[in-house]
Amino acid sequence: MSDSPRWLSATEMRAWRGLLRMHDVLVHRTGRSLQSEFGLSGTDYTVLAELTRVPDGRLRMVELARTLGWEKSRLSHHVARMAKRGLVEREECTDDRRGAYVAVTWEGREAITAAAPRHVEDVRALFLDHLTPGQITLLAEMTDLVLEKLRTDD
Amino acid sequence: MSDSPRWLSATEMRAWRGLLRMHDVLVHRTGRSLQSEFGLSGTDYTVLAELTRVPDGRLRMVELARTLGWEKSRLSHHVARMAKRGLVEREECTDDRRGAYVAVTWEGREAITAAAPRHVEDVRALFLDHLTPGQITLLAEMTDLVLEKLRTDD
Secondary structure, eight states, X not given: OOSOOOOOOHHHHHHHHHHHHHHHHHHHHHHHHHHHHHSOOHHHXXXXXXXXXXXXXXXEHHHHHHHHXXXXXXXXXXXXXXXXXXXXXXXXXXXXXXXXXXXXXXXXXXXXXXXXXXXXXXXHHHTGXXXXXXXXXHHHHHHHHHHHHHHHHX | OOSOOOOOOXXXXXXXXXXXXXXXXXXXXXXXHHHHHHSOOXXXXXXXXXXXXXXXXXXXXXXXXXXXXXXXXXXXXXXXXXXXXXXXXXXXXXXXTTOOEEEEOHHHHHHHHHHHHHHHHHHHHHTGGGSOHHHHHHHHHHHHHHHHHHHHHO
16 A cells, blocks of 8 residues: 555545435435334344345345345344344254354234335335436446445455 | 335335445445454544544534434434544533534544545445446436435425
């Protein structure tokens, strides 16, 4: 790092700061109704959404952490809190080195089913409705591309 | 909410999930070197970056919370932790109803100055280098637009 840093241009800075801020504002705003009306945090919702997308409603902890882009310790703590509330169950597998599973419970399915219609409306009203279909497609492509690059790098 | 929910299309889902995941992976990955090499979390860096952007190095707590898109309680807790480590100072103003300020300290300036070159390289290598200048501009425009809409709505 002896060369002088390649500082961000004004547009690069707007894109990077914009990404961080837009994410934080959207997570905060969509989280409000999840919390007040359904007693779920945005993070609870995200975990339940990933688990209910897969056939058995269960994923390996390591796999879920990778999908979400979370550190394993963050996921472990969060899953432990959700398990206490009966939303998920942790399934240990002592004979398998690839580690524990986490599975959605019946209560977890009920919770996300109740919250989903309102949450989807919020995601539309706060975010997608402000963008054109072309912008949404570009964002989908951009995030797929970056995530793919990061996966191959890691 | 008696009408059936307008569920997200596959592309809308890719854009929304992609935004959440890309954010989380990038924050996690850029946070690693901040933490291990400079003892700063990504959140510390973000707060210091906002404070060192303004002439006096100080902002009202409410203003900073709005800029970052954070809840006031989240910012208060985080600022309290940073103040303990000497990175920022909280300045109360009892005669002013608009509330307390937070200011970067000399140590805070040193910390971000030390970390910035590496952090900017990480943001490039993990994120910006994967995108074309056109995509970066589009992302900047998109995030500006959404943040502006959310500001007017609130």
